């Protein structure tokens with residue numbers, strides 16, 4: 001059994017290695033057709049750029065980076081050329097329409113988005129040779145073998161780890177789970193990958209090619225970096241979800257909850273949106289609620305939905321109803337767990353891929369303070385940004401209190417949408433725990449947290465005086481809640497940040513904690529100094 | 543300002559300090575030779591097993607003590623001058639007190655076995671014991687554990703978590719025979735075998751054999767069998783850690799002798815927790831109670847008395863809990879290892895899933911007296927309420943769903959349990975739906 005596990009690990013590492021080797025391989029040649037499609041789709045009118053780009057035709061590159069650099073430098077050059085020309089024309093005082101035509105030729109590159117927005121499509125269209133010709137084979141050798149290896153690795157735990165029960169043995173003695181060199185390597189890798197994904201997707205095209213066949217089946221088109229990401233997301237969640245099924249096979253709450261997050265991720269966040277695209281409808285994730293889904297009220301999204309007939313209209317109404325009614329009502333009845341650890345994609349990844357790292361959340365009072373500032377700060381930011389967006393949408397003014405709406409959106413998208421939720425949110429897993437984003441950043445979590453704290457039937461009940469202050473609950477709380485601080489005082493845990501993962505209750509060796517929904521009466525117990533079981537102490541009335 | 547000195551930074555001493563702070567401005571000093579900060583002794587096993595780091599077992603962050611003006615002093619008190627109200631430390635320091643609380647805890651029992659002080663032999667009580675165990679169990683091929691109680695089974699789990707095979711010597715004919723009825727003991731022994739513990743009942747340690755370099759290499763049983771091993775765990779109970787108090791004015795027996803109000807024979811000196819021995823045991827209880835909860839309650843109580851609200855130690859109904867490998871155990875009320883003639887039992891078990899419940903009630907009045915539950919969690923408030931109200935066994939079973947504390951979606955067995963009871967006793971108890979109203983009645 002042990003050797004099967006090791007073999008699984010070897011296969012997994014081999015497949016993962018190959019996947020990453022792809023990054024350094026590949027052959028690229030811009031074709032006539034590729035270039036003209038690119039020029040057409042980007043509506044490029046700059047003859048300077050087109051002339052430059054044509055020199056690329058049939059020129060071979062052996063790395064997407066080199067090709068990308070060329071494309072961007074041509075774009076840059078053409079930008080400067082046209083801007084200079086405009087200055088020239090303006091100085092000469094020629095007719096405005098001529099100047100306007102010249103303006104139309106200017107290619108605008110946004111520093112951090114230029115790879116994704118500009119060079120990516122042309123690079124993606126230019127690959128040829130082994131990788132492009134053997135997508136299915138490479139898919140099997142990377143994802144296929146990786147999945148098989150991963151499953152061998154996790155499934156053998158069933159036999160190796162003994163009878164069902166909490167098996168956290170060695171977590172704080174292992175290089176992978178105790179911030180050792182393995183954890184730091186994973187940390188570095190994840191950050192690198194996320195930075196590429198968000199800001200340099202054109203460097204990843206070799207990896208994207210191999211999921212083209214699946215993309216074509218699902219949405220009829222070739223894969224984008226987001227398709228690769230969505231697909232990998234599902235694969236990781238499935239394999240690590242199976243690990244959860246084995247690890248918590250004695251705990252039905254964990255099993256049902258894991259099935260639920262897998263279902264919502266695979267169905268709602270991946271398959272349904274891709275199929276919608278196939279039927280020429282907008283990509284739409286029905287469970288992704290504003291303000292986590294911060295682009296929902298962006299003009300392009302609203303316009304796209306409004307232009308998509310009745311279904312689009314339904315999506316628009318549904319999105320508003322979800323955020324305004326379903327979310328708070330569900331939090332009232334079940335706590336925010338219904339979303340955070342049953343439905344949400346971020347939560348889903350945290351609870352599967354991130355489970356081995358949950359013990360790294362910071363439990364200190366300082367961290368709690370920081371959490372309250374940050375998460376509510378992001379909520380305020382999200383609300384203001386959405387307000388500005390809607391204001392601009394309806395008033396058709398580009399500014400909101402003197403700040404360009406587009407700028408606010410850009411910074412939100414960059415700082416919160418990409419860096420915080422992605423690079424930090426997942427990249428930090430191995431060192432800072434699996435819910436950094438959910439705890440410190442997610443505006444939806446902040447919103448639901450307020451409801452959960454003040455108006456909800458959910459609580460974690462403490463079982464009288466049974467706590468022995470061992471600390472397992474606090475250690476394994478991914479949200480950094482010092483559960484023990486409440487349990488040892490006989491108080492129920494009512495905290496806005498609790499995502500109801502149920503792990504504190506699972507790891508408690510004395511059966512002290514129970515997540516439950518009940519009457520609001522006596523939900524929050526006062527800070528009662530004398531615990532149940534001590535009948536002798538009658539407190540003075542003072 | 544009154545200065546309260548507390549020797550011992552365990553649960554009892556720390557609880558006392560916290561409650562004294564709540565009710566007064568007294569100066570408070572907590573003294574310990576063991577660690578800088580209070581930690582949860584019950585969690586030592588999880589440090590060895592890698593579930594936690596040692597600092598995770600500390601319930602309070604370091605700033606807590608400063609904020610609450612509780613001074614911490616590390617050092618060993620080697621004698622006490624009760625007349626001058628002075629503590630003498632091993633390093634020569636002296637500390638004066640006005641009120642003294644002795645909360646010195648326990649130490650593992652040793653019975654004068656040959657070889658009991660060799661390297662590779664140890665109990666499990668203190669942080670130092672844990673460090674020794676860490677040091678001496680590296681790379682060994684087997685551990686032998688002597689003494690079949692709670693700490694023994696914890697030590698077995700610890701060693702097995704690192705792949706070290708375990709032989710477990712139990713003097714009695716069943717595991718934890720002075721506490722568990724035979725049904726439960728059997729269930730646990732089956733489970734230990736599932737975990738490949740080599741369990742030897744009716745087996746006593748004769749001696750521990752030296753390898754010639756002062757380290758244990760094997761043990762010999764009374765039956766003459768030699769078992770080769772690299773670690774010998776001595777877990778045959780604990781006794782009060784009071785040797786430094788012997789032969790002083792302080793009256794001691796096995797522990798420091800105290801009255802109901804936790805006073806010793808010397809004014810302004812109190813004893814609480816594992817080290818206290820009641821001159822007159824409370825009804826139905828032992829004179830020394832070495833558990834976490836009683837230590838905490840004594841701490842709560844003595845703090846009231848010291849701050850002017852004189853209280854007797856009056857624990858409510860007994861409760862306790864433990865975990866044996868993967869099986870959680872809770873008990874409420876009194877479930878004796880052997881029934882007396884006035885008691886009746888009802889036992890339900892689901893062997894396949896390692897679940898059981900064992901109810902005890904009065905033969906003539908049918909009053910519910912206690913329950914052991916394995917693998918199913920019960921709600922403390924409800925059980926405590928039922929015991930206080932002296933409800934009948936029939937009432938308990940009828941409302942058993944109120945008491946269930948298992949996580950959501952777990953399979954519930956109340957119907958099955960009640961059906962078995964009805965079949966065995968010719969009753970026709972109908973189980974009721976869970977009622978929040980009834981549950982919350984017991985919560986204040």
Ligand SMILES: Cc1cc2nc3c(=O)[nH]c(=O)nc-3n(C[C@H](O)[C@H](O)[C@H](O)COP(=O)(O)OP(=O)(O)OC[C@H]3O[C@@H](n4cnc5c(N)ncnc54)[C@H](O)[C@@H]3O)c2cc1C
Pocket residue numbers: 468549550551552553554555573574575576577583584585586587617618619620645646647648666667668693696783786814815816817831832833834835837862863864
């Ligand atoms: C491994 C293990 C598991 C356990 N599990 C459970 C459980 O699951 N449930 C349960 O209810 N109970 C359990 N117990 C028992 C429980 O931990 C004890 O009853 C409880 O910790 C006793 O607390 P205390 O405050 O009386 O003393 P202690 O916690 O023993 O504290 C006494 C302190 O005083 C110090 N001290 C003593 N003498 C001096 C001196 N002269 N100078 C300076 N310092 C001194 C000691 O070094 C020690 O630090 C367990 C015990 C052990 C060892």
Ligand code: SF4
Pocket residue numbers: 460473476477478479480481483493497498499500501502503504505515
């Ligand atoms: S308190 Fe418990 S249920 Fe809530 S997030 Fe922490 S571990 Fe999960």
Ligand code: SF4
Pocket residue numbers: 466467468469470471472473474483484487488507508509510511512513
């Ligand atoms: S895990 Fe359970 S016993 Fe341990 S500190 Fe938390 S609530 Fe208390």
